[in-house]
Amino acid sequence: MAHFVKIGNRYFYIETKAKQNWLKAKESCRELGGYLASIKSEEEFAELDQKLIKPEHYWLGINDMDNEGKFVSDASGKTATFLPWQSKQPDNFRNNEDCVNISSIAYLRKTMNDLPCEEEHYFICQFDNKI
Template sequence: MLKVTLLLGILSAFYMQEYLVAALNGEASTSPNNKDRPVGPGLESIRFLLDAVQRSLLLAKTACNASEESLEKHFQGFEKIGSRYFFIEHDHEVNWWAASNICRQKGGFLATPRNLEELNQIIAKLVNKQRYWVGINNLGEDDKYVSQATGLPAYLKWGTGQPSRVYGNAAEHCVELKSEDGFYMNDKLCENKTKYICELDY
């Protein structure tokens, strides 16, 4: 809605500007907003059109400011890491389902690193010896780990001996970033509580 309002304001100002040029050249005879009001190269007509342009530009500026405030609120708590925005919860621990709900409420999803470069950029922001939920799981099919956000196969960087479901822990369906000797991916019971990372696709 804000984008539409902004666009209308700009188009209105442009239209008024074109009409003003026509008036100065003596090509227009009426105002675009008032068919009974004569428009010509006179000062009164120019003043009338300039006022209309200023009103349109003010409308566009107001819409732009509102849009910026909305974006700032939307991005609150997120930081740009690489080319995308992430929210890293360093204090509170929740289970995977609760973490997923929190990220959705923030307008995003639990984070799924797209490649090794992005994963390393995220890891650089994490606290050593901590654990963080990410948006990867195999809840749909046992042998397919997918991104919560896209449903597509996820980039994976397992630690040694992971995923542990291969070794008998079939109930561990959710994935975390776990730190021991560096961070790596580890499957874990979704009911366990840990910190989490959200993503926004902007």
């Protein structure tokens, strides 16, 4: 768990050097011994948000690849329950948005958006696979 730091009451790693597409980001998290992250609560989102370099976008592990409109955590396989969407999101734009992203851009902070999984962004890993 060398790369992970405690944020709130869980351990996370925030990648801010290499931008990767969602699948690569998922693999990178596994190589670090963790999983592409989910966020469990408003409180945890606020703690994470404070650590993000700005202004940037970050992948989470939440996705609806298998079942359109049904967002699950890649780490736990569970249905994601905390989904504070940006207004008018998720929109599955051009039928091609299955991967959930958060942003540190001021007016988008602490909200989620579905984006095309092939876009390259920084990403956030979590150590556990409970959420």
